Amino acid sequence: MPNPEDIARPARLHSEAPRGETPRPETLRPETPHPETLRSARMRPEQRDSERAESAEEVIRLEGIAKSFGAVTAVHPTSFSVRRGEFFALLGPSGCGKTTLLRILSGFHPPTAGRLFIDGTDMTAVPANRRPVNMVFQSYAVFPHMSVGENVAYGLKVAKVARSERQQRVREALELVRLGGMESRRPAQLSGGQQQRVALARALVMQPKVLLLDEPLSALDAKLREHMCAELVRLQKQVGITFLIVTHDQAEALSMADRIAVMNHGHLEQLDSPETLYTFPATRFVADFIGRINFFAAEVLADGTVEAQALGKFRPAQDSLPQGAATAALRPEQIVVSTTAPPKQEGRSMARGTVSLLAYYGDYCTAEIVLEGREDSTEGESEGGTEDSPKDNTGGQAKMTVFIINNTPQAREIAREGQAVWCSWAIRDLLLIPQAGGG
Numbered sequence: 476m477p478n479p480e481d482i483a484r485p486a487r488l489h490s491e492a493p494r495g496e497t498p499r500p501e502t503l504r505p506e507t508p509h510p511e512t513l514r515s516a517r518m519r520p521e522q523r524d525s526e527r528a529e530s531a532e533e534v535i536r537l538e539g540i541a542k543s544f545g546a547v548t549a550v551h552p553t554s555f556s557v558r559r560g561e562f563f564a565l566l567g568p569s570g571c572g573k574t575t576l577l578r579i580l581s582g583f584h585p586p587t588a589g590r591l592f593i594d595g596t597d598m599t600a601v602p603a604n605r606r607p608v609n610m611v612f613q614s615y616a617v618f619p620h621m622s623v624g625e626n627v628a629y630g631l632k633v634a635k636v637a638r639s640e641r642q643q644r645v646r647e648a649l650e651l652v653r654l655g656g657m658e659s660r661r662p663a664q665l666s667g668g669q670q671q672r673v674a675l676a677r678a679l680v681m682q683p684k685v686l687l688l689d690e691p692l693s694a695l696d697a698k699l700r701e702h703m704c705a706e707l708v709r710l711q712k713q714v715g716i717t718f719l720i721v722t723h724d725q726a727e728a729l730s731m732a733d734r735i736a737v738m739n740h741g742h743l744e745q746l747d748s749p750e751t752l753y754t755f756p757a758t759r760f761v762a763d764f765i766g767r768i769n770f771f772a773a774e775v776l777a778d779g780t781v782e783a784q785a786l787g788k789f790r791p792a793q794d795s796l797p798q799g800a801a802t803a804a805l806r807p808e809q810i811v812v813s814t815t816a817p818p819k820q821e822g823r824s825m826a827r828g829t830v831s832l833l834a835y836y837g838d839y840c841t842a843e844i845v846l847e848g849r850e851d852s853t854e855g856e857s858e859g860g861t862e863d864s865p866k867d868n869t870g871g872q873a874k875m876t877v878f879i880i881n882n883t884p885q886a887r888e889i890a891r892e893g894q895a896v897w898c899s900w901a902i903r904d905l906l907l908i909p910q911a912g913g914g
């Protein structure tokens with residue numbers, strides 16, 4: 476079977492409220508850009524929202540799809556839908572079942588259980604060559620002995636498309652991937668990125684309803700990945716075909732996809748828009764897998780307040796949390812660091828600490844701060860209990876990772892190991908993940 480591919484990633488500004496599946500009303504967080512998302516804006520989310528509103532109809536539906544290989548369960552019963560025209564990403568660590576799921580969709584693996592619908596038709600038992608999908612693989616799968624044009628024309632030839640139509644479609648597909656005029660070259664005379672484009676053109680020329688891409692960028696170097704990522708997004712908008720891309724790179728998924736399905740050990744953990752996944756991760760696994768985050772052991776008390784390691788007692792923004800063990804989570808960019816104590820403020824908390832470890836990333840660095848314990852809390856809505864003894868560092872020192880933008884006065888003051896600092900944060904930014912949230 477043919478086709479492979481590779482591409483990379485742009486980045487998007489996190490400037491909009493979550494727009495995903497699960498609107499979680501009042502607790503919208505302040506818009507805090509993440510260093511990894513600051514590089515290049517792509518398209519404003521509301522623009523994509525309106526586009527999606529016209530085509531929210533589903534093109535793929537999985538109902539309890541599962542797959543076992545002997546004793547190995549690669550995919551546990553999984554159900555979700557992919558909407559027509561969307562850029563959908565399957566994201567998860569190595570071995571979580573992404574490729575297996577893609578192969579089930581393409582027809583290369585029969586599922587052990589469940590049903591698969593494409594465009595409303597039950598395709599569970601339909602062979603691969605009769606499904607309206609095309610797959611682009613991770614390794615280059617262009618035929619080395621054929622020219623670029625012949626590679627792209629291959630599927631059309633097999634499908635017995637007339638020569639004149641074939642030539643026209645091949646030309647158009649090569650234009651789409653910006654390889655116009657390269658028909659007669661051999662793959663060996665192309666760069667890695669160009670070969671991936673040939674593979675893309677080969678899949679696109681078949682005009683599939685859904686294009687399945689398995690780690691199409693993984694063979695490319697970082698710079699080319701970034702470029703090809705932007706190209707994929709452009710291409711998808713231009714042709715309007717539904718893209719289902721598999722990746723283990725969270726930044727890639729965040730920057731490209733309209734929606735992301737996060738998988739872990741063969742289970743679907745969460746399916747949401749990038750913003751919702753990042754801002755409201757449903758499980759500890761998702762919170763940890765997407766972006767950087769600080770975790771603190773916590774307990775939800777009977778009165779709805781929370782006691783957390785190093786953070787003290789506070790009333791969380793979320794309602795109806797189950798009583799008992801939980802994890803409090805805080806993103807690095809939500810923490811303000813200063814060398815002097817910040818003024819006490821309604822709804823904010825602070826802790827003293829020492830910079831213990833710095834990692835340099837050029838435009839910013841991360842600093843690990845060892846906390847001495849919560850110094851103070853002036854919670855807005857919390858009734859009493861604000862000055863409880865800091866419940867810090869049981870079972871070791873509590874630490875926080877923060878971001879420091881380099882070449883700023885703040886960086887010159889703070890970015891020194893051993894520097895005494897204050898960390899402060901808004902209590903409403905503390906996300907509580909109940910123990911059942913797993914991970």
Ligand SMILES: Nc1ncnc2c1ncn2[C@@H]1O[C@H](COP(=O)(O)OP(=O)(O)OP(=O)(O)O)[C@@H](O)[C@H]1O
Pocket residue numbers: 544547548549567568569570571572573574575576723
């Ligand atoms: N043909 C097979 N026979 C037996 N086990 C398999 C087979 N294919 C996959 N598996 C197992 O199923 C699980 C999921 O594999 P899969 O290839 O879907 O993972 P993945 O998420 O694509 O990982 P990666 O990111 O490394 O490509 C793994 O534990 C893998 O070892």
Ligand SMILES: [Mg+2]
Pocket residue numbers: 573574575
């Ligand atoms: Mg895989």
